[in-house]
Amino acid sequence: xxxxxxxxxxxxxxxxxxxxxxxxxxxxxxxxxxxxxxxxxxxxxxxxxxxxxxxxxxxxxxxxxxxxxxxxxxxxxxxxxxxxxxxxxxxxxxxxxxxxxxxxxxxxxxxxxxxxxxxxxxxxxxxxxxxxxxx
Amino acid sequence: xxxxxxxxxxxxxxxxxxxxxxxxxxxxxxxxxxxxxxxxxxxxxxxxxxxxxxxxxxxxxxxxxxxxxxxxxxxxxxxxxxxxxxxxxxxxxxxxxxxxxxxxxxxxxxxxxxxxxxxxxxxxxxxxxxxxxxxxxxxxxxxxxxxxxxxxxxxxxxxxxxxxxxxxxxxxxxxxxxxxxxxxxxxxxxxxxxxxxxxxxxxxxxxxxxxxxxxxxxxxxxxxxxxxxxxxxxxxxxxxxxxxxxxxxxxxxxxxxxxxxxxxxxxxxxxxxxxxxxxxxxxxxxxxxxxxxxxxxxxxxxxxxxxxxxxxxxxxxxxxxxxxxxxxxxxxxxxxxxxxxxxxxxxxxxxxxxxxxxxxxxxxxxxxxxxxxxxxxxxxxxxxxxxxxxxxxxxxxxxxxxxxxxxxxxxxxxxxxxxxxxxxxxxxxxxxxxxxxxxxxxxxxxxxxxxxxxxxxxxxxxxxxxxxxxxxxxxxxxxxxxxxxxxxxxxxxxxxxxxxxxxxxxxxxxxxxxxxxxxxxxxxxxxxxxxxxxxxxxxxxxxxxxxxxxxxxxxxxxxxxxxxxxxxxxxxxxxxxxxxxxxxxxxxxxxxxxxxxxxxxxxxxxxxxxxxxxxxxxxxxxxxxxxxxxxxxxxxxxxxxxxxxxxxxxxxxxxxxxxxxxxxxxxxxxxxxxxxxxxxxxxxxxxxxxxxxxxxxxxxxxxxxxxxxxxxxxxxxxxxxxxxxxxxxxxxxxxxxxxxxxxxxxxxxxxxxxxxxxxxxxxxxxxxxxxxxxxxxxxxxxxxxxxxxxxxxxxxxxxxxxxxxxxxxxxxxxxxxxxxxxxxxxxxxxxxxxxxxxxxxxxxxxxxxxxxxxxxxxxxxxx
Numbered sequence: 001x002x003x004x005x006x007x008x009x010x011x012x013x014x015x016x017x018x019x020x021x022x023x024x025x026x027x028x029x030x031x032x033x034x035x036x037x038x039x040x041x042x043x044x045x046x047x048x049x050x051x052x053x054x055x056x057x058x059x060x061x062x063x064x065x066x067x068x069x070x071x072x073x074x075x076x077x078x079x080x081x082x083x084x085x086x087x088x089x090x091x092x093x094x095x096x097x098x099x100x101x102x103x104x105x106x107x108x109x110x111x112x113x114x115x116x117x118x119x120x121x122x123x124x125x126x127x128x129x130x131x132x133x134x135x
Numbered sequence: 136x137x138x139x140x141x142x143x144x145x146x147x148x149x150x151x152x153x154x155x156x157x158x159x160x161x162x163x164x165x166x167x168x169x170x171x172x173x174x175x176x177x178x179x180x181x182x183x184x185x186x187x188x189x190x191x192x193x194x195x196x197x198x199x200x201x202x203x204x205x206x207x208x209x210x211x212x213x214x215x216x217x218x219x220x221x222x223x224x225x226x227x228x229x230x231x232x233x234x235x236x237x238x239x240x241x242x243x244x245x246x247x248x249x250x251x252x253x254x255x256x257x258x259x260x261x262x263x264x265x266x267x268x269x270x271x272x273x274x275x276x277x278x279x280x281x282x283x284x285x286x287x288x289x290x291x292x293x294x295x296x297x298x299x300x301x302x303x304x305x306x307x308x309x310x311x312x313x314x315x316x317x318x319x320x321x322x323x324x325x326x327x328x329x330x331x332x333x334x335x336x337x338x339x340x341x342x343x344x345x346x347x348x349x350x351x352x353x354x355x356x357x358x359x360x361x362x363x364x365x366x367x368x369x370x371x372x373x374x375x376x377x378x379x380x381x382x383x384x385x386x387x388x389x390x391x392x393x394x395x396x397x398x399x400x401x402x403x404x405x406x407x408x409x410x411x412x413x414x415x416x417x418x419x420x421x422x423x424x425x426x427x428x429x430x431x432x433x434x435x436x437x438x439x440x441x442x443x444x445x446x447x448x449x450x451x452x453x454x455x456x457x458x459x460x461x462x463x464x465x466x467x468x469x470x471x472x473x474x475x476x477x478x479x480x481x482x483x484x485x486x487x488x489x490x491x492x493x494x495x496x497x498x499x500x501x502x503x504x505x506x507x508x509x510x511x512x513x514x515x516x517x518x519x520x521x522x523x524x525x526x527x528x529x530x531x532x533x534x535x536x537x538x539x540x541x542x543x544x545x546x547x548x549x550x551x552x553x554x555x556x557x558x559x560x561x562x563x564x565x566x567x568x569x570x571x572x573x574x575x576x577x578x579x580x581x582x583x584x585x586x587x588x589x590x591x592x593x594x595x596x597x598x599x600x601x602x603x604x605x606x607x608x609x610x611x612x613x614x615x616x617x618x619x620x621x622x623x624x625x626x627x628x629x630x631x632x633x634x635x636x637x638x639x640x641x642x643x644x645x646x647x648x649x650x651x652x653x654x655x656x657x658x659x660x661x662x663x664x665x666x667x668x669x670x671x672x673x674x675x676x677x678x679x680x681x682x683x684x685x686x687x688x689x690x691x692x693x694x695x696x697x698x699x700x701x702x703x704x705x706x707x708x709x710x711x712x713x714x715x716x717x718x719x720x721x722x723x724x725x726x727x728x729x730x731x732x733x734x735x736x737x738x739x740x741x742x743x744x745x746x747x748x749x750x751x752x753x754x755x756x757x758x759x760x761x762x763x764x765x766x767x768x769x770x771x772x773x774x775x776x777x778x779x780x781x782x783x784x785x786x787x788x789x790x791x792x793x794x795x796x797x798x799x800x801x802x803x804x805x806x807x808x809x810x811x812x813x814x815x816x817x818x819x820x821x822x823x824x825x826x827x828x829x830x831x832x833x834x835x836x837x838x839x840x841x842x843x844x845x846x847x848x849x850x851x852x853x854x855x856x857x858x859x860x861x862x863x864x865x866x867x868x869x870x871x872x873x874x875x876x877x878x879x880x881x882x883x884x885x886x887x888x889x890x891x892x893x894x895x896x897x898x899x900x901x902x903x904x905x906x907x908x909x910x911x912x913x914x915x916x917x918x919x920x921x922x923x924x925x926x927x928x929x930x931x932x933x934x935x936x937x938x939x940x941x942x943x944x945x946x947x948x949x950x951x952x953x954x955x956x957x958x959x960x961x962x963x964x965x966x967x968x969x970x971x972x973x974x975x976x977x978x979x980x981x982x983x984x985x986x987x988x989x990x991x992x993x994x995x996x997x998x
Contacts, residue, residue, distance in 0.1 A: 023178035026312075029158055031176070063177040071186030072953040076316055079952055080181065082892035083168060097175055103157065110150040114143050121140070 004044060008051050011041040015055025015105065023063055031056065031101065035108015036115070045113040052105035052112075060101040064094060169322050180319040183312055187954060188233065188989045196225070196305065197996040204979050205230060205991040210971055211948035211956035214470040216979035221298040223473045224489055226993060228302025231467065234949040234956075235486035236306070237317040238463055238887055239336070240325050242487045245422070246335035246342075247271040251548075252541040253323045259548060260565065261422055262540050267552045267559045270342060272536060273588045274334035280590045281334075292490075292598035296333055299489035303328045315951055317888050328487075336487035337594065341587040344505055344619035346426055348417060349709050350513045351410045351581075352816045354658050358407045359814035365651065367808065370835075371818035374657065375695070377825040379713045380720050382506075382622050382634060382691040383679040386698035401649075406515055409579045410659070413562040414815075420565075429459060429924060434693035434711055436738075436907060436926075437502035437624040438719055439632045444687040446728040447935035450626035453734050454493055454502025456483075457909060458927035460884045462895055462958070464946035466492075466928045470975050480601045481940070481975040483928055486950075490597040493930065495940065495975075498604045499627035500932040504691045506636040507710045508620040509655070510586035512643070512669075514557045514662035515579050524580060526556055527665030533560070557584040557662060582662070584669065586639050591617035606631050606682070613637050614675040622691035628934050634689040635680035636696040640673040640704055657708040673704040688723040692716040692907075712821040714905035718744040722907075731933050735941065738929045739968045741902035746781040746793050748824050753796055756848035757855060768859060771871040785877030785901040792871060794903060795862055798914055799854035800827075807839045820905070865917050876901065880912055883921040884946065884961060893952050897921055898966055929970060938976030943969065 015034040022030050035052035042048035067073040078090030085092055161172030174180035188207060203217040203226045213230040217223040231239060244250050248266035250258035266272075284290045304327045311324075318324060353372055360367040379389050417423045435456040442448045458465045466483040469491065473479075482494015493503050516524040523530045533553040540548045553560040562581040592615040599612030606627060613623055613635070620638025625631070645654030647666045652658065660667030679697035681689060693711035721744070722737050723729075754776050761769060772792055779789035797820075804826070805817050826833040831847035838845050845853075862874050877899030886893030900922065904911025912920030926945060933939040943964040949956040964971060974986060 023182075026173075026179050026183075028161075028172045028176040028179050032154055032158075060177050063182070067177070067182050071182075071184065072955075073181055073184065073186075075953040076181045076184060077175075079316075079890070079892040080168070080174070083890065084165075087892065093175060097177070100157070100161070100176070104154070107150045107154045107157075111147055111154070114147040114150070117143060118147065 004042070004047060007042055008047045011038040011048070011051040012055045012058075014038070014041065015052055016059045019056050019059035019101075020063075023059075031104045032108045032111070035105040035110075036112035037108075038105070039109035039112020039114075040116045042109075042113065045110065048109040048113045049106050052109035053102040054105075056105035057098055057102040060098055064097060169320060173322075174319055181316060183314065184316045184319070184953060185233075185310065185313045185951060187956075188991070190989050192989070192991045194309075194991065194993055195996045196993045198301065199225065199993055199995040201995065203993040205993070206979070206982050206987055207989045208974050208982075208986050209988055210468070210960060211954075211988065212468040212470065212974075214472070214974065214977070214979075214982065216472045218474045220473040220476045220478055221294050222993070223471050223478070224295040225298040225302040225305070226991075227469060227471060227484070227489060228299040228304075229306050229993075230302075230469070231484070231486045232303040232306035234951070235463055235467060236303075236325060236950070237315040238950050239303070239328075239487035241887060242336045242339055242485075243328070243332040246274070246339035247332070248538070248540060251543065253321050253543055255543040256545065259540065259542060260420055263550055263564060264420060264423065264561070266536075266538050266540070266550065267561055267564065268342065268346070268583075268585070269536075269552075269559055269588050270338040271331070271335050273590070274338045275331055277338075277590045278330055278334045281594070290595050290598075292594055293330075295598070296330060296489050296594065300328045300330060300333060316953075320888070320890075333487060333489065334594075336485065338587050340485055340488070340492075341591075341593075341618040343426070345507075345511065345587070346585070347511060347709070348414060348427060348513075350511075350657060350659050351414055353708075354410055355407060355414075356814040356816065357653070357658055358402055359809075359812040361402055363812055371805075371822055372657075373822065374655070374708060375699075376710070376712060376819055376821045378717070378821050379695040380690075380716050381679075381695050381698045382636060382689075382716075383681045383697045383701070384684055384686060384689070385681050386679055387700035388698055389695075406579060406659075409515075409562065409581065413565075413581055416562075416565040434715075434909075435502075435504035436690075436692045436715055436719065437504050437622065438688060438690040438723060438737075439502075439624050439626045439634070440688045440723060440729055440734075441632045441683065442630050444723070444727065444729050445935075446730045447933065449628065449630060449933070449935035450632050451729065451731060451734050451934065452495075452500055452502055452624060452626040452632075452932040453738060453930065454504070454624065455738055455908075455926035455929045456493070456503065457925055459924035460882070460922075460927070460945055462884045462886045462893065462946050463950035464927050464944050466944050468928075468942060468944060468948060468973075470973065472978070476602065478602060479975075481937075481973050482601075483930070483944075490594065490601060492597070494601070495932045495937060496601055496603070497628075497937065499606070499609055499625065500934070500940075501600065501609070501626075502624045502930065502932075503621040504624075505693050506620040506622045506638060506691075506696060507693055507707050508636070508638055508640050508696075509657070509706075509708045510618065510620065510639060510641055512557075512584045512641075512656040512667055513659040514555070514582050514584060514667065515659050516555060516582065516662045518578055518580055524555060525663040528663070531556065553580075555580070555582040555662065558582045558588060581659070586641065587618045589617075591639070593617060605629065606633060610635075622693075622696070624689060624691060626932060626934050628937075630934075631683055632687075632689060633680065633682040634691060636678055636691075636706065637675075640678065640706060641669040642671045642673060642704060644668045644670050655705045655708065677703045679706075686724070690716055690719045690723060692719060712745075712819050712905070714743070714745045714748075714820070715907050715909065718742060718907050731931055731939060731941065734931050735929075735968075735970055737907065738926070738931070740907040741783045743781045743783050743790070743793075743903055743906050745797070745820060745824075745903075745905045746779075746783070746790070749797050749800070749827070750776055750779065750781065750793050752827055752847075753793070753800075753851055753855070756851040759848065760852055768869060768871065769855070772855070772859065775871055783876060783880075783902050783906055785875070785880065785899045787876055788872055788874040790876040790901075790903070791862060791874040791879060792858065794876075795914055796851075796854055796858040799857045799861075800851060803838070803850045803853050803857070804835050808835070811839060861917065879914070879919055880910070881919055881921050882910055882925070882966070883923055884958075885923060886952075887950075895946075895958050895961060900966075929965075931970065936976075938972070938974070940973045940975060941970035942973055943971060 018034040038052035039048040081089035200219040248262035437454040439452040470481045480496040482491030519530040536552040538550045596615035603609040617639040625633040692715035694713040694716040775789040783790040881897035882900040883897040884895040902910045910922035910925045928944045931941045947956040
C-alpha cells in the first residue's frame with residue numbers, strides 16, 4: 001500500500017515535470033504523454049488517473065497563474081472570451097484550459113494503464129510462450 | 136476472462152477515440168478564431184505573447200559601435216541615449232518592433248500588396264489595387280535612387296535607415312517565440328524587414344493622406360448640372376470657399392463671394408457611365424471606402440505664437456494631427472539622443488519609419504497639418520485595341536508590371552498592371568473581385584497621375600530637419616519634402632515663428648482643355664487629347680510662406696493656404712471649410728499672455744464655430760414664424776438653443792438639436808436638385824453658410840419638386856420639424872431638454888485587428904467634426920453615431936523651456952493588448968483633457984529613477 005502511494009507521488013512529480021517541459025514545446029498534442037506515463041507507472045488505474053489529472057492540472061494551473069501574473073495574460077483571455085461568450089468571460093477559458101488539461105491527463109492514464117496490461121497480456125505472454133517453447 | 140479482456144479493449148479504444156475527438160475539436164478553427172488548442176493551451180498562443188518590458192535588461196549586440204541605453208518612462212516612451220547615430224537608430228528599430236511589430240507588419244503588407252498572403256482571397260482585390268497604384272513599385276525606384284545618391288556622396292541618411300531595420304530584425308530574431316497576439320490569431324510569423332518595407336510604408340503614409348477620387352466625383356456633378364445650368368456647378372464647387380482665413384496671412388483676404396463663371400460644354404455620357412461604374416466598384420473595397428469617407432475629416436491643427444503673445448517671452452507651438460483612431464494609434468513617441476552628431480529630438484514616429492514626422496530638437500520644432508494640395512489628377516484615355524491607348528492623339532502601347540500574389544490557402548495569383556504615361560489603369564481589373572459593377576470592355580480607361588508615384592525625397596528632408604539648427608537650415612531641409620504636402624508650422628528658441636505650406640505642387644498645362652471645362656486638375660483630363668500635362672513643379676521659394684507675422688500667431692487647420700494676392704501657382708481644389716481655423720484665429724487673436732496651460736485648453740476646445748454660424752439663423756427663422764407663443768416643444772428647443780454658448784458639451788441638448796437641424800437644413804436645401812439630376816457629393820458647409828447669410832432667396836432653397844417657391848426660412852422650418860420628429864423618435868422622449876449630445880455622439884477607438892474585444896470605448900464625448908478638438912459622426916441613420924477619428928496626438932512645445940513641452944497620444948505606446956501601455960494615455964490623459972511632460976530635458980545620467988519604468992542596455996558584442 002505504502003509502495004503504491006509512493007509510486008502515486010512519484011508519478012505525480014513525473015507528470016508535473018514532463019508537463020512543464022512540454023510547455024516549452026509548441027505542440028500541445030503531446031500533453032497526452034504525461035498521462036500515459038502515469039498510467040504505466042501505477043498499477044492501479046485509479047491512482048494513474050489521479051496522478052495524471054492532478055499532475056497536468058497542477059502544472060497548468062501554476063503556468064496559468066504565472067502567465068497571468070507576469071504577462072497579464074488574463075486580459076487576453078478576457079479579450080478572446082469576449083469574442084465567443086461576451087465580455088468578462090476570460091474565466092470560462094481559464095477553467096476550460098484546466099479542465100481539458102485534467103481530461104487529457106485522465107485519458108492518457110487510461111491509455112497507458114490498459115495499454116500496459118494489454119502489452120503484458122499479449123506481447124509479453126507471447127514472448128514467454130516462445131521462450132518456454134525454445135527451452 | 137474474455138469479458139475482462141473485452142472490457143479493457145473497449146476502455147482503451149474509447150479513451151483513444153475520445154482523445155482523438157478532443158484533439159480534433161481543439162485543432163479546428165472556429166469562426167475567425169484559430170484552433171483553441173494552439174491558441175489557449177499552456178506553451179502555445181496567448182501564453183507566448185510578450186508581457187511588459189523587463190525592468191532591467193542587458194544585451195550584447197554585434198555590429199554596435201558604442202553603448203546605447205533605452206530608458207522607458209512612466210508612459211512607456213523610450214528615451215534612447217547613445218554616442219553613435221547609427222546605434223541609436225538601431226535601438227529605435229528595436230523599440231518599434233518591441234511595441235508595434237504587428238502594426239508595422241500590416242503597414243508594409245498593405246503598401247506592398249501582401250495582405251492576401253495572410254488573410255486569403257478576401258484581401259486579393261485590395262492587394263491588386265495597392266500593387267496597381269504602385270506604392271511598392273515607386274518605393275523601389277525611390278530606394279534605388281537613394282542608394283545611387285549615397286554612392287555619389289549626396290545624402291548620408293541611408294546607414295541610419297539600415298541600422299533601424301537591423302534593430303527591427305534583431306528583435307524578430309531574438310523573440311521568435313514571443314510574438315504579439317495577432318500573429319497567433321492569424322497564424323503567421325513576421326518576416327524580416329528590408330529597406331524597401333520602410334520606403335513602402337512612407338508611400339503608404341502619403342497615400343493614406345492624399346489618395347482621393349474627388350476629381351471623379353466632381354465630374355459626375357459637373358456633368359449632372361452641365362445640361363441644366365452650368366452655374367449650379369460653379370456655385371456648389373467653387374475653388375475658393377467662402378469665409379476662408381488663409382494659412383499664410385500675408386496674401387490678402389478673400390471677398391465673401393467668389394463664384395466663378397461657367398459655360399456649358401458637351402456632355403460625355405460614356406465617360407459619366409464609366410466613372411460611375413468605377414466609383415461604385417471602388418466603394419466596394421473596404422479600405423478605399425474608408426479613405427473616401429474619411430478624406431474630408433482627415434486633417435490636423437497646428438498653431439504657434441511668438442514671445443509677444445506668450446507669457447513666457449518665447450514661442451509656444453501646438454500640433455494635433457487627425458489620423459483616425461485605430462488602436463494602436465499610428466503615432467509613437469520617441470526621444471532620441473546621439474552625442475556624435477548632436478542629435479537630440481523628441482517627436483512622433485510612425486512605426487516602420489525611422490524618422491519623426493513632427494517634433495523638436497534642442498533648437499527648433501515643427502508641427503504639420505495636411506496642406507491639401509492637389510497632386511493627384513485623373514486622366515481618361517480612349518483605348519486602341521488590347522495593347523494600345525490613345526495618348527495626345529497617337530496610339531501608344533501600355534507598359535506592363537507583372538506580379539505573383541500569394542494567397543493563403545490557394546495557389547498564387549498572377550496579376551499584370553497596365554501603365555499609361557500618366558499612371559496605372561485602374562478601372563479594368565476589379566471585375567473578377569466580387570464588386571458590383573463588372574467591367575464590360577470599356578473603350579475608356581482611367582489612370583491617375585499621383586505625385587507619390589515618383590521618386591521623392593522625404594527621408595532626405597526629414598533627416599536634415601531633425602538635425603537643423605535654425606530657420607535657414609530647416610528651410611533648406613524641408614525644400615526636399617514632397618508628399619503628403621503639409622503646412623509646416625515652425626518655432627525656435629531664438630523667438631522665430633513661421634509657417635510654410637510645403638510639398639511638390641504640379642504645374643499643369645491647361646491650354647488644351649475645352650471651353651467651359653475646369654482646369655487645375657479639378658476634373659479628369661482627356662489624356663487622349665493631351666490635356667493637363669504636368670510641365671513642372673512649383674519652386675519651393677515660390678510657395679506661400681510667412682515668417683514672424685505682425686499678428687504674432689499663425690494657424691493652420693487644412694484651410695486654404697494663401698489669400699487672393701498669392702497668384703504664382705494654383706495650389707489646391709480641396710481644403711477644409713475653415714471652421715477650425717476660424718475658431719483658432721478667434722481664440723488666438725483675442726488672447727494675450729498665453730501660457731502652456733492655456734494652449735492645452737485650446738487643444739481640447741469644443742466650441743463650434745459652425746454652430747455659431749448657423750444657429751442664430753435657425754433661432755431667428757423659428758421665432759419670426761411662431762412669434763411669442765410657439766408650441767411648447769418648439770419653445771423648449773428655442774430655450775435650449777438661446778441659452779447655448781456653442782460648446783458641444785456631451786451633457787447638453789443644444790448640440791444635438793443644432794447638429795441634426797443643420798443636417799436636415801442641408802438636405803432640404805440641396806437634395807431635390809442633386810437627386811433629380813443624379814449629382815453625387817453635396818456642397819461644402821461653408822457654401823450653404825454663404826447662401827444662408829448672403830442670399831436667402833437663392834434658388835437652392837426652392838424645392839423644385841413643389842409648385843411653390845421656398846426660401847431659406849421655409850427650409851429652416853421644414854428642417855426643424857424633421858429634426859424634432861427624428862430626435863423624438865431616437866431618444867424615445869418628446870422633451871428636448873433630455874436629448875443629451877453624449878447619448879448619440881460617442882468616441883470609438885477600434886483595434887487594427889478588427890476584433891471588437893480589442894477596441895476601446897465607446898465613450899461619450901463632446902465636440903463634433905468641425906471643432907478644434909474634432910470628433911465627427913454620421914447621423915444619417917437613426918442610431919448612435921460613432922466617431923472613429925480625431926486628434927491622434929497633442930503636442931505643445933514650449934521654446935522657453937523645452938523640458939516643459941507636453942504631449943499625449945490617442946492610445947498608448949504599445950500595441951500589445953495585455954500591456955498597461957495599450958490604452959493608458961487614452962484613458963488617463965487624452966479623454967481627460969490632460970498631457971504628460973516629455974521629459975526631453977533629461978540626459979542618460981540624470982533621468983530620474985521615479986520616472987524610470989525600465990532600462991535596456993545595449994553593449995557592443997565583446998565590449
